[in-house]
Amino acid sequence: MKLASIASALVVALALHSSQLSAGSLTMSITNQQQQPLADAVVELRSPDNADSKPQHIQVAQQQLTFVPFVSAVPAGSIVEFPNLDKTRHHVYSFSPAKQFEIKLYADKPEAPITFDTPGIVALGCNIHDYMQAYIYVSESNLVAVSDEAGQLKWPDISPGKYQLYLWHPWQLEPQQPTVFDVVMPQQTAAFSLAIDLSQKKPQAPQRGFGNR
Amino acid sequence: MFNSLRSKWISLLVVLLSLLMLLTGYATLKSMRANSIQQAELSLEVASKVFQQALDGRAAQLSNSVSLLATDFGFRQAIATAEQATIESVLQNHGSRINAQLALLLTPRGELLASSARLDASDIRQLLPATLGSDATTDIMLIDGQAYQLVLVPVRAPVIIAWVGMGFLVDVPLAEQIKGITGLDISFTQLDNSANQQITSTLPAEIQQQLKGKLGNIMQNPDATHFATDFSFITRGKALDNEKRLWALLHMPDDRWLASYQQVRRQLVEIFAFGLLLALAAAFLFARSISRPLSQLSNFAKAIGQGKTAAPPAISQDEIGVLTSTLVNMQQSITARELQLRQQAERDALTGLLNRHAVEQRLPGILKAQRGTLLQLNIIQFKHINDTLGLANGDTLLQLLAQRLGHHQPAAFFCARLNGDEFLMLFNESLTEQQLVSLYNSLQPAYNIQNSLINLKIAIGIYPFEPDQGTTSEALRRVDLAQENASQAGGGIAFYQSGQDETHQRELTIIRDLPDALDCGQLYVVYQPKVELASEQCHSAEALIRWQHPQLGFISPVEFIATAEHSGNISLITQWMLKTVIKQLAEWQHDYPTLRIAVNLSAADLLDQNLPEQIRIMLEQYQVPATALALEVTESAVMQDTSKVIANLNTLKAMAINLAIDDFGTGQSSLAYLKQLPVNEIKIDRAFVKDIDTNSNDALIVNATVTLAHGLGFKVTAEGLENLAGLSYLKESGCDTVQGYFFSKPLATADFSRWLTDFTARAKQTVEIPE
Numbered sequence: 001m002k003l004a005s006i007a008s009a010l011v012v013a014l015a016l017h018s019s020q021l022s023a024g025s026l027t028m029s030i031t032n033q034q035q036q037p038l039a040d041a042v043v044e045l046r047s048p049d050n051a052d053s054k055p056q057h058i059q060v061a062q063q064q065l066t067f068v069p070f071v072s073a074v075p076a077g078s079i080v081e082f083p084n085l086d087k088t089r090h091h092v093y094s095f096s097p098a099k100q101f102e103i104k105l106y107a108d109k110p111e112a113p114i115t116f117d118t119p120g121i122v123a124l125g126c127n128i129h130d131y132m133q134a135y136i137y138v139s140e141s142n143l144v145a146v147s148d149e150a151g152q153l154k155w156p157d158i159s160p161g162k163y164q165l166y167l168w169h170p171w172q173l174e175p176q177q178p179t180v181f182d183v184v185m186p187q188q189t190a191a192f193s194l195a196i197d198l199s200q201k202k203p204q205a206p207q208r209g210f211g212n213r
Numbered sequence: 214m215f216n217s218l219r220s221k222w223i224s225l226l227v228v229l230l231s232l233l234m235l236l237t238g239y240a241t242l243k244s245m246r247a248n249s250i251q252q253a254e255l256s257l258e259v260a261s262k263v264f265q266q267a268l269d270g271r272a273a274q275l276s277n278s279v280s281l282l283a284t285d286f287g288f289r290q291a292i293a294t295a296e297q298a299t300i301e302s303v304l305q306n307h308g309s310r311i312n313a314q315l316a317l318l319l320t321p322r323g324e325l326l327a328s329s330a331r332l333d334a335s336d337i338r339q340l341l342p343a344t345l346g347s348d349a350t351t352d353i354m355l356i357d358g359q360a361y362q363l364v365l366v367p368v369r370a371p372v373i374i375a376w377v378g379m380g381f382l383v384d385v386p387l388a389e390q391i392k393g394i395t396g397l398d399i400s401f402t403q404l405d406n407s408a409n410q411q412i413t414s415t416l417p418a419e420i421q422q423q424l425k426g427k428l429g430n431i432m433q434n435p436d437a438t439h440f441a442t443d444f445s446f447i448t449r450g451k452a453l454d455n456e457k458r459l460w461a462l463l464h465m466p467d468d469r470w471l472a473s474y475q476q477v478r479r480q481l482v483e484i485f486a487f488g489l490l491l492a493l494a495a496a497f498l499f500a501r502s503i504s505r506p507l508s509q510l511s512n513f514a515k516a517i518g519q520g521k522t523a524a525p526p527a528i529s530q531d532e533i534g535v536l537t538s539t540l541v542n543m544q545q546s547i548t549a550r551e552l553q554l555r556q557q558a559e560r561d562a563l564t565g566l567l568n569r570h571a572v573e574q575r576l577p578g579i580l581k582a583q584r585g586t587l588l589q590l591n592i593i594q595f596k597h598i599n600d601t602l603g604l605a606n607g608d609t610l611l612q613l614l615a616q617r618l619g620h621h622q623p624a625a626f627f628c629a630r631l632n633g634d635e636f637l638m639l640f641n642e643s644l645t646e647q648q649l650v651s652l653y654n655s656l657q658p659a660y661n662i663q664n665s666l667i668n669l670k671i672a673i674g675i676y677p678f679e680p681d682q683g684t685t686s687e688a689l690r691r692v693d694l695a696q697e698n699a700s701q702a703g704g705g706i707a708f709y710q711s712g713q714d715e716t717h718q719r720e721l722t723i724i725r726d727l728p729d730a731l732d733c734g735q736l737y738v739v740y741q742p743k744v745e746l747a748s749e750q751c752h753s754a755e756a757l758i759r760w761q762h763p764q765l766g767f768i769s770p771v772e773f774i775a776t777a778e779h780s781g782n783i784s785l786i787t788q789w790m791l792k793t794v795i796k797q798l799a800e801w802q803h804d805y806p807t808l809r810i811a812v813n814l815s816a817a818d819l820l821d822q823n824l825p826e827q828i829r830i831m832l833e834q835y836q837v838p839a840t841a842l843a844l845e846v847t848e849s850a851v852m853q854d855t856s857k858v859i860a861n862l863n864t865l866k867a868m869a870i871n872l873a874i875d876d877f878g879t880g881q882s883s884l885a886y887l888k889q890l891p892v893n894e895i896k897i898d899r900a901f902v903k904d905i906d907t908n909s910n911d912a913l914i915v916n917a918t919v920t921l922a923h924g925l926g927f928k929v930t931a932e933g934l935e936n937l938a939g940l941s942y943l944k945e946s947g948c949d950t951v952q953g954y955f956f957s958k959p960l961a962t963a964d965f966s967r968w969l970t971d972f973t974a975r976a977k978q979t980v981e982i983p984e
Contacts (some may be wrong), residue, residue, distance in 0.1 A: 028448070093370075094370075094371040095289065095290065095293030095374060098291065123370065123371060123372045124371075125369070125370055125371035126371075127286045128372065130284055131371075132367070133371040133372070154530075170372075
């Protein structure tokens with residue numbers, strides 16, 4: 001049911017794009033330094049023509065003692081819900097400069113969603129589950145996406161033109177400088193490689209004798 | 214010191230044992246010391262590990278504390294505010310919660326955010342490597358001059374937003390804490406080149422001072438184990454930080470293993486001393502078991518050498534036993550040979566009888582203890598027999614005589630040959646006259662020498678003796694005197710007469726004193742005038758010698774001249790007499806130029822070929838004419854060696870010395886000699902003169918003699934006229950001169966001069982006034 005609502009949101013977004021511009025689709029594939037598909041990489045395409053913010057409303061759920069998804073990317077002004085799907089309570093916080101907040105011990109659903117109106121990277125943690133981590137990339141541009149497990153990003157409807165391309169990954173070894181990216185073709189593909197700390201694993205709940213299971 | 218066998222043995226054993234023990238002791242102590250050192254090192258190794266574990270434990274504990282602190286939400290929240298004052302106060306607050314002495318905060322990239330101490334760039338730089346990781350690290354660091362155990366922990370929210378560091382001083386309380394676990398003293402020090410190195414130590418202050426002196430040396434090679442003789446701890450260093458600038462020194466007291474080492478050493482010394490004593494005792498006993506028999510043997514050998522009879526030591530089964538039995542054999546051989554030698558020394562080689570030496574050895578004991586009879590035998594004229602039969606036969610004769618003496622019964626206690634033909638017999642009893650005669654007779658039968666029968670004349674002197682009556686030499690002299698008497702008697706038996714010995718002593722005194730007496734004027738000359746009957750005048754005299762001995766008184770010239778002749782000293786007297794008379798004649802030459810003095814010569818003088826020359830020299834010396842000297846000789850003197858004597862007399866006569874035969878008529882001379890004798894005068898012996906007035910035979914003899922002498926051309930002097938009656942007989946018989954007491958006794962020099970003067974005067978009166 002939740003998946004369905006996410007899917008419907010995506011459909012709405014794509015509809016907006018296609019309605020605005022009659023443009024082609026852009027597909028990017030991100031790999032790590034070992035040419036393996038890199039998931040959870042964020043790509044933001046900024047363009048002066050595309051200054052309007054289109055806030056989104058997304059969820060970063062706490063499920064099986066992890067944040068899901070691990071990396072989210074939203075334009076500034078977006079609202080993020082933190083529904084608690086676990087039996088335990090969580091204490092979600094962020095001390096990141098882009099957004100500092102704290103939702104003290106709660107169950108089910110917090111009293112209010114959190115609005116992320118400053119572009120930047122927000123690291124999320126849980127005060128009672130130190131290993132829980134998640135990132136929310138708050139972008140200036142509306143054109144922001146997170147790579148899937150296959151390292152794929154896709155903009156089905158994008159206007160041709162010059163864009164500032166920002167590439168980010170939580171485990172990246174070096175901060176990436178923005179690059180200029182031209183969108184010219186209706187069916188365009190691009191590939192990027194990013195060096196990351198290969199030793200990092202996505203946070204998972206420790207196999208303990210007691211928990212939510 | 215090492216001369217005796219015993220001390221050599223003992224020294225050898227002691228030296229060997231000492232060497233063995235020293236080597237053993239050295240090896241034992243060395244391995245023990247090595248072992249102790251190994252143990253000490255092992256202990257230190259363990260202690261070092263325990264120390265490391267203690268440090269690690271504390272690091273883990275501190276790390277946990279700091280990690281817990283770093284996850285404190287409030288802490289993280291405060292740090293996230295990025296407000297300096299807030300951060301500093303939260304550092305201070307949380308630092309004090311876990312008793313950290315140092316608290317600091319770094320950015321994720323290692324830049325300093327806040328610190329409780331003043332940190333400089335280098336302090337921060339050393340933290341940098343730790344911030345590159347993502348986990349908590351602990352290290353010991355020198356910060357602001359202080360050693361800290363520093364725990365650096367990331368602050369996650371949930372990404373690393375900062376590094377928080379908490380420092381805990383590495384100091385004495387920590388060292389004490391670790392000492393509580395390891396039991397070792399610990400010092401902390403830094404490896405830097407400054408002379409004044411700082412140490413923090415659990416050691417007492419004074420030992421810390423000692424340690425500071427050694428620190429330079431130890432820190433040259435801090436990893437090693439250090440033993441110092443003047444420091445009572447074994448020390449080993451352990452680096453605290455990765456850069457090895459900070460060191461913990463672990464000190465283990467060395468008294469524990471040193472004590473056991475010393476105990477073993479003391480035990481070794483005791484064992485050594487005990488062993489040495491034991492060895493000394495053993496060596497002493499062993500050496501004695503060798504040296505005692507040796508010294509016994511040595512004493513035994515010494516006794517043999519001194520001719521003592523000593524019992525040999527017990528004969529053992531070893532080499533010493535062999536030596537002992539050799540010595541015993543030697544002793545027996547020596548005894549046997551000595552006996553043989555003694556027998557040889559005591560026996561006369563020719564006859565097998567005892568010799569004089571043996572007699573002198575045996576007699577003293579016998580003379581002292583018992584009575585008995587000593588016989589000395591002598592063969593009369595044995596020299597003549599020897600000359601006739603030859604020496605070999607003479608020897609055989611002596612052997613035959615010895616056999617008879619040896620076989621005589623009753624047997625003599627011993628028979629001995631004293632020398633030549635002199636034998637001695639000793640009987641343990643007083644022999645009866647019959648026994649003596651039987652002995653004498655047993656020697657008489659002829660002796661068979663090469664089928665010739667020889668008869669011997671034996672003279673036997675006998676000396677019976679009582680116990681302790683005189684010395685050996687006295688006994689031998691007495692028996693010799695007795696034998697001498699027997700010999701003089703021409704054989705037979707003569708007993709020693711008591712007093713003979715004293716006569717003999719007197720003779721010895723005379724012989725001894727005579728030379729000195731001549732020199733010192735005890736002897737003097739008297740003159741007896743000879744009166745010429747025809748002219749009733751005196752122109753000659755006979756010089757007679759007199760001796761007044763200081764002890765013996767007046768000694769008869771017959772006695773001492775006979776003694777002197779016997780002892781061969783007569784020439785001394787003759788020489789003295791000639792010299793004295795010639796000297797006196799020289800004085801009288803002026804007053805009595807015609808005076809002639811006669812000097813008596815003995816037989817020995819007449820045999821001396823030098824005599825005429827000596828007389829001539831003396832006459833010349835004193836300027837006395839030879840005609841003033843007359844010499845008188847006896848018939849028997851002439852008979853000794855007639856030709857030699859006659860030659861001498863001829864020489865003297867040729868010198869114009871008047872010669873006379875003295876004592877004529879008593880000798881055994883043949884009248885045939887008389888005509889050969891170159892003499893001027895004969896003197897009729899007093900025996901025919903003194904009783905001439907009463908004995909007609911004497912008168913007859915005197916008459917015949919005078920006639921015979923005058924016939925041969927000799928002048929005649931009658932000696933010993935004592936009265937007037939005799940004078941007329943002599944006048945009648947035709948004697949030329951008369952000598953005797955009737956005219957004058959012999960007179961001393963001065964008296965004679967006076968008498969001569971008076972007589973000459975009276976004679977003149979008589980001539981002037983005839984009867």
